[in-house]
Amino acid sequence: MTPLSGYLILSAMLFAIGLAGALIRRNAIMVLVGIEVMLNAANLNFIAFWRYGHNPQALTGVMFVIFSIAVAAAEAAVGLALIISIYRHYKTTDVEKINSMKG
Amino acid sequence: MNWIVQHLWLIPALPLLAAGLTALAKQRHRKFAASLSIGSMIGSLILSCLAFKDALQHSGAGEVSRQYLNFKWFQFGDQWLKLGWVLDPLTAVMLAMVCFVGLLIFIYSVGYMSHDENFTRFFCFLSLFAAAMLGVVIANNLLLLFICWELVGLTSYLLIGFWYHKPSAAAAAKKAFITTRVGDLAFLLGIAWLYSQAGTLTFYDHGQGCLEKDGITKLVAQATAGGMAVSTGIALLIFCGAIGKSGQMPLHVWLPDAMEGPAPVSALIHAATMVAAGVFLVARVYPLMSGSPGGIPSGTAALQVVTWVGAITAVFAATIAVAQTDIKRILAYSTVSQLGFMMLGLGVGGIAVGMFHLITHAFFKALLFMGAGSVIHGCHDEQDIRRMGGLRKFMPLTFATYAVGMMALSGVPILFSGFWSKDEILHSAHAWKISHWPFYLAVFGALLTAFYMTRQVLLVFFGDYRIALGRITRTEQYSLEHAGVPAEEHPQSELAGAPHESPPSMTGPLVVLAVCSVILGFIGTPLWPWFQSFLTGEHLRFDGHALAKPDVLFTMILSVVVVTIGVGLGYWLYGRKPVATAEEADVLEAIQPEVFTLLRRKYYFDEAYDWAFVGLNRWWAKACDWLDSWVWNGLVQLCAYVVVGISWVNRVIDEYVVNLSFDEVCRRVAGGGNLLSRLQDGRVQRYLRIIGIALTGLVLVLIWGCRS
Numbered sequence: 001m002t003p004l005s006g007y008l009i010l011s012a013m014l015f016a017i018g019l020a021g022a023l024i025r026r027n028a029i030m031v032l033v034g035i036e037v038m039l040n041a042a043n044l045n046f047i048a049f050w051r052y053g054h055n056p057q058a059l060t061g062v063m064f065v066i067f068s069i070a071v072a073a074a075e076a077a078v079g080l081a082l083i084i085s086i087y088r089h090y091k092t093t094d095v096e097k098i099n100s101m102k103g
Numbered sequence: 104m105n106w107i108v109q110h111l112w113l114i115p116a117l118p119l120l121a122a123g124l125t126a127l128a129k130q131r132h133r134k135f136a137a138s139l140s141i142g143s144m145i146g147s148l149i150l151s152c153l154a155f156k157d158a159l160q161h162s163g164a165g166e167v168s169r170q171y172l173n174f175k176w177f178q179f180g181d182q183w184l185k186l187g188w189v190l191d192p193l194t195a196v197m198l199a200m201v202c203f204v205g206l207l208i209f210i211y212s213v214g215y216m217s218h219d220e221n222f223t224r225f226f227c228f229l230s231l232f233a234a235a236m237l238g239v240v241i242a243n244n245l246l247l248l249f250i251c252w253e254l255v256g257l258t259s260y261l262l263i264g265f266w267y268h269k270p271s272a273a274a275a276a277k278k279a280f281i282t283t284r285v286g287d288l289a290f291l292l293g294i295a296w297l298y299s300q301a302g303t304l305t306f307y308d309h310g311q312g313c314l315e316k317d318g319i320t321k322l323v324a325q326a327t328a329g330g331m332a333v334s335t336g337i338a339l340l341i342f343c344g345a346i347g348k349s350g351q352m353p354l355h356v357w358l359p360d361a362m363e364g365p366a367p368v369s370a371l372i373h374a375a376t377m378v379a380a381g382v383f384l385v386a387r388v389y390p391l392m393s394g395s396p397g398g399i400p401s402g403t404a405a406l407q408v409v410t411w412v413g414a415i416t417a418v419f420a421a422t423i424a425v426a427q428t429d430i431k432r433i434l435a436y437s438t439v440s441q442l443g444f445m446m447l448g449l450g451v452g453g454i455a456v457g458m459f460h461l462i463t464h465a466f467f468k469a470l471l472f473m474g475a476g477s478v479i480h481g482c483h484d485e486q487d488i489r490r491m492g493g494l495r496k497f498m499p500l501t502f503a504t505y506a507v508g509m510m511a512l513s514g515v516p517i518l519f520s521g522f523w524s525k526d527e528i529l530h531s532a533h534a535w536k537i538s539h540w541p542f543y544l545a546v547f548g549a550l551l552t553a554f555y556m557t558r559q560v561l562l563v564f565f566g567d568y569r570i571a572l573g574r575i576t577r578t579e580q581y582s583l584e585h586a587g588v589p590a591e592e593h594p595q596s597e598l599a600g601a602p603h604e605s606p607p608s609m610t611g612p613l614v615v616l617a618v619c620s621v622i623l624g625f626i627g628t629p630l631w632p633w634f635q636s637f638l639t640g641e642h643l644r645f646d647g648h649a650l651a652k653p654d655v656l657f658t659m660i661l662s663v664v665v666v667t668i669g670v671g672l673g674y675w676l677y678g679r680k681p682v683a684t685a686e687e688a689d690v691l692e693a694i695q696p697e698v699f700t701l702l703r704r705k706y707y708f709d710e711a712y713d714w715a716f717v718g719l720n721r722w723w724a725k726a727c728d729w730l731d732s733w734v735w736n737g738l739v740q741l742c743a744y745v746v747v748g749i750s751w752v753n754r755v756i757d758e759y760v761v762n763l764s765f766d767e768v769c770r771r772v773a774g775g776g777n778l779l780s781r782l783q784d785g786r787v788q789r790y791l792r793i794i795g796i797a798l799t800g801l802v803l804v805l806i807w808g809c810r811s
Contacts, residue, residue: 023792031788099785 007048014041028083028093032076039072107153108170111188111241114150114198115251117143119234125227136223140230141209147237148202151195158195159637167191167639171243171307185305189243192638193386193454197240200462203619204375204469205233207612211473212367214608215480219365225265229371232258236376240383245294245304245313248384252290252344255380256283259372263364275360282357286347293340297391300325300333306387314388316396323394331404338392338405342385342412349381349442352416356708358439362431366476369431374438374468379461382445385409386454399453402537406450413446414532414541414548419706421551425558426691426702429486430475433559437512438468440548444528447541452531455635459527459627462634463520466623467511470616474505477605477613478563485570488562492682495564497602502564504613509560511620513553513670516663520624525549527627527635530658546665553669558677566681568602629655 014037021034043065050061087093121143125136161168173187209229216222235258238251264276298304300322301313312318322334345351350358361373372378390396392405417440424436441464449457479486481498495502511521529549532542604610627634629652676690692699704710 019795023788023795026788095788096786098787101785 002052004048004052007044007052011041011044011048014038014044026094026096028086028095028098029080031095032079032083035079036072036076039068039075043068043072105157107150107157108172108190110150111154111172111190114147114154114202114241115234115237117146117150117234118230118237122227122230122234125223125230128223128227130220130223133222136226137209137213140226141206141213143230144202144206144209144233147233148199148206151198151202154190155195155199158190158192169307173243173305173308182302184246185244185303185308186247187243187305187308188241189307190241193383193458194240196458196462196634196638197383198237200465201233201236201240201376204465204616205236205371207615208367208371208375208469208473211370211476211609211612212365214606215367215476216365217606221265225262225365228258228261228265229367232262232372232377236380239380243306243308245297245306245388248387249290249294252348252380252384253287255372255377256280256287256348259283259361259377262368262372263361265364265368269363272363275357275363279357279361282354283347286343286345286354288343289340290344290347293337293344296333296340297322297337300337314390314396319390319394319396322391332394334391334394335404338388338403339408341388341391342405342409345381345384345446346412347381348384349378349446350416350439351381351412351443351446352419353708355416355420355439356705356712359432359435359705362429362435366431366472366479369435370469370472370476373435374472375465378438378442379445379465382442382449382457382461385446385449386458389449389454392449393453402535407537408450409446410450410535410541413443413448413450414544416440416443417447417548418544418551419443421548421555423702423705424555425551426689426699428489428689428703430478430488430491430559430563431472431486433488433555434468434471434475437471437552437555440552441468441512444525444545444548447532447545448528451535451541452528453639455632455638456527456531458638459634460524463511463524463620463623463627466616467508467519467521467620470504470508470613470620471512473609473613473616474501474508477501477609478505478602480605480609481602483602488559489682490570491563491568491602492566493564493568494602497568498604500604500610501613504610504617505564506560507617507620509556511624513556514549514662514666515670516659516666518621518624520620520622522662522666523624523628526659526662527629529662530629530655533654533658546661549662550665550669553666554673557670557673561673561677562682565678569682569684 018034018037018039018041021037022031023034025031025034046061046065046068050056050064053061083093086098090098092098118140121139125139128136157170158168161170169189169191171187171189173185175183176186177184209226212225212229216225219225232255235251235254239248239255242248242251260276260280263279264273266272267276294304297313301318303311303313303318305312306314308315310317313322319334322337323332325333327333327336347354358373358378362369364373385392392403392409393399393401394403394405395401420436420439420443424433424440427433427436441460445457445460445464447457448460477498478491478494478501481494481501482491485491507519511519514522514525516522529542529545532545533539535541625631689699701707
């Protein structure tokens with residue numbers, strides 16, 4: 001078993017855990033956490049394929065991941081802000097109860 | 104053309120103006136209303152006197168002088184409708200009479216109506232009546248005459264129903280209006296026929312008028328159904344109007360009932376002027392009646408009808424008057440009877456004979472009615488002669504004037520006007536060539552007239568007062584004071600119900616009329632027939648031997664005998680032993696109860712009309728009602744049911760076909776939407792789950808695909 005396979009399996013497990021978190025948890029923050037986990041699983045894939053790919057000298061994979069992390073950070077900030085705003089409106093963060101766009 | 108002819112219209116215009124102004128006055132403006140009305144009548148009287156003087160100046164020379172003024176009213180088609188007025192002796196005489204009697208009655212009304220709160224309205228109606236009546240008199244056009252004629256009918260209706268809160272007065276007003284309408288319908292037909300035949304309704308228009316030579320000749324020459332001349336047919340139709348207005352058989356029924364109105368109304372309208380309008384109408388269209396432009400009496404069919412209707416009415420109404428007990432009703436039937444005499448006079452003797460009786464009758468009948476009004480006023484609105492008696496002691500002035508009127512009406516010889524005018528009629532009837540029966544009827548009528556007037560005067564003024572006198576009540580004291588009677592003129596006024604003499608405004612006119620009733624006779628005696636020559640335009644001369652002519656002498660002696668018998672019979676039956684109590688049966692009733700009841704019930708004329716016309720009307724209304732409720736209502740109901748059925752079918756189709764399918768489609772669409780909306784319930788996690796499952800499925804498929 002090559003090291004790549006190990007990373008890929010880890011990444012797949014992370015993705016599965018994040019997906020499960022996003023799908024199962026009722027707390028909106030935990031859903032956001034799940035999404036972050038899935039995002040990082042993807043980042044791990046990028047790194048793994050770059051490190052064990054044809055041209056590891058070019059820093060393409062790292063650059064991609066740095067961008068991805070930045071986007072993830074921005075996404076987390078927007079997501080938290082949305083959650084706070086929703087909480088102020090509904091007095092809850094339970095995603096089961098938040099089922100309409102119109103307040 | 105002189106001033107008065109041009110301004111003849113002012114005579115009716117003055118009272119009309121007064122009526123209009125009075126109509127605007129408030130109820131409490133009593134003095135204003137009375138003085139305006141009386142003032143306008145004085146103005147009209149002065150103008151009438153001027154007109155009379157003018158007619159006098161133009162009279163003589165063997166022909167009737169006639170001045171007229173026509174003006175164009177409006178155009179229809181290529182013809183102008185002309186209206187106008189005429190001044191001839193007939194108009195002049197009537198104008199003077201109507202204004203004079205009218206003025207006296209206006210003055211009398213001030214006293215008579217003094218208690219009435221609608222005093223102002225009364226004078227408004229009276230003035231309107233005077234205007235309409237004067238309009239009838241001056242009209243030179245049958246249409247204008249008809250307009251005023253109907254106005255007269257209207258005011259008559261208003262004045263009979265003046266005390267409209269009394270049901271009997273309201274009914275009498277309706278009866279008068281409807282009964283005269285029957286005659287007026289025929290009158291209107293006659294007018295239409297005359298217009299279609301002669302092309303004009305103007306009486307005198309420089310040879311073009313319908314009463315002038317050319318018009319009459321044309322009308323006489325044409326024949327209509329049954330060989331009757333057109334002029335006869337038209338004349339008979341116009342005469343129908345006169346029958347209605349003048350209360351002749353068989354349309355007399357309204358006149359006695361019209362006595363429900365106030366006494367001045369009875370005197371003015373239903374004795375002196377309006378009912379005489381029918382007689383005046385016949386006199387006015389006399390050329391048409393007699394078929395000759397000069398108006399010479401001849402035995403035409405129309406004049407024969409006039410004669411017979413007059414003669415029969417004269418006797419018929421006189422017999423009814425014998426059995427009546429209401430003081431005004433006796434006078435009313437007497438009026439009907441005297442109007443019959445006038446018609447008879449017109450039929451047999453021409454304009455002068457009928458009109459002479461009209462003028463004298465107007466004075467003494469107005470006198471009698473106003474005397475009766477004074478009696479009623481004095482006896483506290485008692486009208487039953489059985490409940491009077493001995494009044495000559497209480498009201499001497501009324502008694503004296505009433506006696507004059509009674510003698511004039513009965514035709515007491517020489518001194519009283521009724522004698523001369525009635526004698527003239529009898530004389531003409533005696534000379535009538537066609538039949539002697541009208542003469543016999545007239546003589547009998549004269550006998551009855553003398554009889555019933557004697558009966559009335561004896562019952563009212565002689566004997567003892569038949570109501571027990573007691574203490575006077577406060578309200579009666581009040582009414583006495585308000586009648587303007589000072590207490591000292593009432594020696595009996597401390598006794599309740601004691602009759603009292605009327606105020607001067609009432610007795611004054613009585614005295615004037617009584618004087619006129621006497622002196623008017625002398626303008627038409629056979630010795631010096633001024634009136635007749637004035638009306639017919641013949642040369643006037645004093646004929647000292649006229650009285651000695653055998654036929655004149657015969658009728659005069661006959662009428663003296665007849666009056667003597669009538670008065671004597673009346674005295675013999677009622678005067679020898681005065682009636683003691685009000686409940687006592689009439690002397691005649693004791694002799695002939697059946698006949699007396701027949702007369703008292705007026706030959707059951709009202710009942711017959713009630714049975715025949717009212718009953719027929721009612722039956723017809725019932726038939727219509729039946730038709731309405733069963734036939735027409737059935738049809739309507741059927742239509743309604745058909746419509747209801749159709750709409751029921753519609754509803755079923757709508758509900759079970761259209762609605763049901765539409766609803767089903769809607770329900771399906773809604774259900775589908777409902778189902779699909781579950782996919783998008785807003786729960787984000789569920790979306791994600793589906794995406795996750797789908798992704799997993801996709802990955803598995805891909806893996807599966809890569810394997811194979």
